[in-house]
Amino acid sequence: MGRMKFLCDIERCIDCSGCVVACKEGHHIPVGVNRRRVITINQGKPGEKSISVACMHCADAPCIAVCPVDAIYQRDDGIVLVSKETCIGCGYCFMACPFGAPQFPSGQVFGARGAMDKCTFCAGGPEETFSEKEKTLYGQNRIAEGKVPLCAAMCATKALLAGDADEVADVYRERVFKRGSGANAWGWDKAYQKK
């Protein structure tokens, strides 16, 4: 299996939040937790750009490095997952993440943060695939079903690409070639840089 990657095409994203709600509705995420967000810069001015960001599933993931209890791990296909059973909600992963991906639902003792929640690339979690427990804790496991993540599949303008790195790069390269502009792929320099 190849390596899974996200890519948001900044020229196509129209800030419709389809990806955000697709993710929430698909995984039954509580209000207040955003596995994915759309950020707009220069709002209302020429040069307004929007971008949809979630966990980038970094190759050399800082969150894995800083987790004091090793709750975060990486699969062979590059997808970074968290075990909510292990996580203690310390919040270090949020501080280490360049993309603001880790989310912490509150409602635990003394309002402390609960276990970290983040984008799973629609790959569920460490529990048994398709089990009820996996569904409640992590949402759908679409990767095991052979389906692409909801956010990218439901993207209104196909700005958000997800899947095998080679395929994503091919699609994006073709697009950039067609429009002849030198758009960069946001976040790749940080997420996937080679050591």
Add this chain to the structure above:
Amino acid sequence: MKKLILPGCILFWAMATLAIAQSQGQLLTNFGPSPSTAAFHEINGLFTGDWQQYGQLFTELQSKIFSQIFLLVVTVVPLIFLLHYLVIGPMIFSHEGRQIYYFNLFARCIHWCAAISFALLVLTGLLIIFGSLVGGGVLLRSGRTVHLISAAIFSVSALFMLLIWAKDMIYAPYDFMWMLIMGGYLSKKKKPVPAGKFNAGQKSWFWLATLGGMVMAVSGYFLYSFQGSPDTLRLSAIIHNFLGAAMIAVFIVHLYMSLFAIKGAIRSMISGYKAEAELTILHSRFKF
């Protein structure tokens, strides 16, 4: 001449392209300002602050250095004292004779509140730092809760300690001397060391525990509440860890002194009385 043909061709082609581009440029406008590093940088800033500045630092510190420092603190410091105990040995004073009322009941209560909560803070704190050995989960989550409650108790106790002892803890000139001779702990002889009601070591520990404790409380609050910019959180975490390591180190010193280095020193914190023999040596400047 031949050498000029190729560059010439290229130049002509470039100019032609440019001319065509210009003639159409007005109409077939490109796609506005193309995304630049600056735009990405701005997006990054919106997400988690300037990751390059503290994010990277925090990641590097947290991934290796913090745990190593703590490992050092909890292994090397006790080892040094073990050596001290074996080589120099504890000081033994007679607990008979004149007893001087040293700590009143309130002070003792506050001390033990602070002591127990601090011990819990250290234990649960270390638990989180070496969480991977325990495997996280329920144990550590309750550990976090204990850490939180202890922090609250300790913060209040620390405030009271400041009220009770701050006056006695102001450094005096002779404290410098005490520092120079390391409080006399490096010799086996019982020579009077220059110290008031509290010696320079105790004073330092006091200020670290109270003022340092305040810093720990503030940075800890940020980590607990997550209110503040990502960079604030990162700085808080860095400070919390470094300061915590320092406090644990000194805490171990304090433990060693009260439990092992000076035999029976702990009694004064239970009964409130200290023996004259001990005071004349260790607190020679104290007027009783």
Add this chain to the structure above:
Amino acid sequence: MAQRKIRKSSSVGTKTSRVTLNPKVARRSFLKLSAATAALTGVAMTTRMTAKAASPAVANAAYPDSKMVRSICTHCAVGCGINAEVRNGVWVRQEVAQDHPVSRGGYCCKGASAIDMVTSEKRLKNPMKRVNGKWQKITWDQAMSEVAAKLTAIRDKDGPDALHLNGSAKVSTEMAYLQRKFAAFWGSNNVDHQARI
């Protein structure tokens, strides 16, 4: 910076293998995924690929015994396709209508939350009327007979044009037709809908 830990977790292999306890599923997903990713882009789309990804065997893996219903989003006039996965009369999941010719699986935030239209706890579940300023639950029979009686009384007293019907652009074409037909049979041209505004 995190090389050590990553290597540790992948070399031990326990954690990664935990993810795919069922090796059969894992292998199948392995084969399917590249096809599905190509399909999502809308560029490399072919029916062969999408048909594969949407084959019933895979569709039912997560929700056994579910069936797929094709419908249309109710929010704007683009008319995006909706693939609804239904099990035991419950809409369990909104699946991607990847091969709808207009939307190609795309949704905006409104379309992506289509299930909420059915499950929202804010939905009214019983007819209600106001009695002395307070809302009161009533039965359909009571509601309809009261409404019909009042309508008839108004019609008898003031004539059919005393009723205005605001129809809807959110109902089906058939229902819209019935609304216009209703006005005609009622005997008034006082009927209109949102196209006017």
Add this chain to the structure above:
Amino acid sequence: MTNSLNDMRHAKSFIFIGSNAAEAHPISMQHILHAKEVNNAPIIVVDPRFTKLAAKATEFVRIRPGSDCAFIMGLINEIIQNGWEDKEFIRTRVAGYQEMAEVATQYTPEEVENITGIPADQVRKVAKILATNRPTSLTWCMGGTQHSIGSSITRAFCILQLVLGNMGKSGGGTNIFRGHDNVQGATDMCVLSDNLPGYYGLSDGAWKHWCRVWDVDYDYIASRFKEKEWMNAKGFTLSRWYEGVLGEEKIEQYTPIKAMIQWGCGSNSNSQYNRVVQAYNKLDLFVIIDPFPTMAAATCTTDNVYLLPCSSQYETSGSVTSTSRQIQWRHKIVDPIGGCRDDYTIMKDLVGRLGFADEFYKNIKEVPEDITREINKGTLTIGYNGQTPERIKKHMENWHTFDIETLQAKGGPCDGEYYGMPWPCWTETHPGTPILYDVSKSVAEGGLPFRNRFGMDTTYVMSGREENQLAAQGICNPGSEVKGGYAEFKDVVPGTNWKTDLSQKTIKDAIARGMAPFGNARARCVVWTFPDQVPIHREPLHSPRPDLIEKYPTYEDKPNHFRVFTRYKSEQNSNLVKDFPYVLTTGRMVEHMGGGAETRSNKYLSELQPEMYAEINPVLGNNLGLRDGEMIWIESPEGGKVKVKAFFTERVDAKTIFMPYHFGGTLMGESLAGNYPAGHEPYVMGDAANVCTNYGYDIITQIQATKDGLCKVSRA
């Protein structure tokens, strides 16, 4: 839309005017951006606001609200002056061109700049972009229509496309993005006070046609009316029905309105909403049929209200017509939840209790399929007759077989048909018409000429010129028996024409002869029945430019405009701007829909857009001493006011204030949360922007003018 969303992939340039497709129709952007990327098509966005669509534009044109007609006429003038018009297209397929061109000469780029605020050079630039990148796809939405001159503005858009020769071409056309999911279908079914289904109008002939379809006596239907004359009189409209209740304006009806049924219609999308609320409270009976309690349920505080919970559209089935005129079948996903009932059941119950079920349901046994069949039988004008329920469902089942570029099925059971059989779909074997007025295909394959609707010869009042309205010689669809223009078909079955021949023999006959049943004529630039025969600019009723009122005054007052007196000239007041100095415009946001009853009851959407706000330029905000994020009052000249949060943004210019119109639940700053049935109040509540939208209605359609009113702003 004359073309389809997918067909926009072939456009070589776009002009959006009064449309914010990125927010209102996000999925359409898939095709628009494709054309932008692959065809390198420039996107021109004309709007008072720098919208999210403008962020994707190559050229953003900031226009003063309500001056669209001047801008478009200016473009037409510039195109003609430079000789960029499509001369052959105009010669063969356009009528009244000279008269229109004469009017257009008044709109020089400098005059356009004076009226619209668009720099003259930009007008020239846009004209050149359109001239050099053909075909252009022109899109407008409510920003183009909700003005007192809305009908002139939209006609100007069409004329621009005629002048450029972009009609009937792939990648061209006038592509109006419709709002609600089935507004096209509901409009086609004419849930309108001036038409019977299929745009038949209200003439006796129309009534007789539909009585034949319904299989009832004409006399029976006539007996249902108060007098026969009321059958032919346009009724009250959604935008002004409340005048019939309040009685403050003179109404042309024998009785005031006493009862109201609001069936799937949000309430706070009406302008001057505070007056609508007064009307609600004056009604003897108010029935609200909706899945969610609309704002009407909270604003009407009398005991005469009934809330009937109908199911959502996912809990019932039926066909829906998309903006591309495609008809799709919306299958029922789940049964109605709780005690809800679907619309058909409620209608059946109501009709039964009112005692005309036998006549009403004479040919309707299987719901909704039999209703579709009845529609197929009667709606001949726009070719709704080929889309049988079976065919629509077949298209749904095989939607994957349709090509994304052409929307034509490649192989499979629907081979050769166009997705959703966009109307007109003349027969049960017709593939549908993907592009209207396209003479490059035969009629049987989805081609179409312009309709012959307005007679044969016309003498124009302004020039005295007489012109034949039929298409020129040689212009026809391939395979047409008549090589050139021809009149509409009639008397194939004696006594009927193609619109009223229920046997549909006339239509089939025409198609067999390669001809369109409705004839082959020219598109006209002059509409001799309208007050402005050629579109001209007129200042909005509440104009921020008193200096222009004299030169571009509005219409004379219209006494019986859909049964209610409507003020134009007497409303236009050049002193108003002194007290109400800012232009108020409204619009959509992507997270909400219409009055927002549905979307504000959705937790995720509410989370994304939790607050009502007004967009104010920082310059204006600072000049007024406001702070970003603080509460402000916005007041309209009619006394409506809303308390909203100030949102400083450069999306709007310093003279304009923008509000989204989806919010409701508070009225003039007071929360109505307690007036909803307990537990059913929406998650998000805010002042309804339409409390502030001004008086003003289109001269033809009576659409409300919500985009070009005036307001004043103060700190709350």
